[in-house]
Amino acid sequence: MAALAVEEIPEPRVTTIEGLINLIDEVANYIFAFVLAIAVIFLLIAGFNFMTAAGDETKIKKARDFLTWALVGIAIAVGTKGLIAIIKNFLIG
Numbered sequence: 001m002a003a004l005a006v007e008e009i010p011e012p013r014v015t016t017i018e019g020l021i022n023l024i025d026e027v028a029n030y031i032f033a034f035v036l037a038i039a040v041i042f043l044l045i046a047g048f049n050f051m052t053a054a055g056d057e058t059k060i061k062k063a064r065d066f067l068t069w070a071l072v073g074i075a076i077a078v079g080t081k082g083l084i085a086i087i088k089n090f091l092i093g
Contacts, residue, residue, distance in 0.1 A: 021088050028084050035077040042070035
């Protein structure tokens with residue numbers, strides 16, 4: 001019975017430097033998509049706060065803060081994506 005429970009050990013996904021770079025690229029793509037989704041949500045919240053502020057300075061400040069952090073998030077995501085592309089190009093050629 002114990003022999004039936006033994007499974008084959010899977011081959012490791014990363015065996016070369018190219019495999020490692022591709023794995024990092026895959027993970028970066030998922031993180032990039034997640035950060036962009038969060039940034040879009042922040043942009044929608046900022047737009048909603050701007051539309052419903054009706055001259056209320058605290059709501060306008062809150063909307064500006066959401067807008068600022070959404071743009072910072074997008075800039076960091078794009079910069080990171082570009083940095084990974086540069087490193088990938090440098091290592092692989």
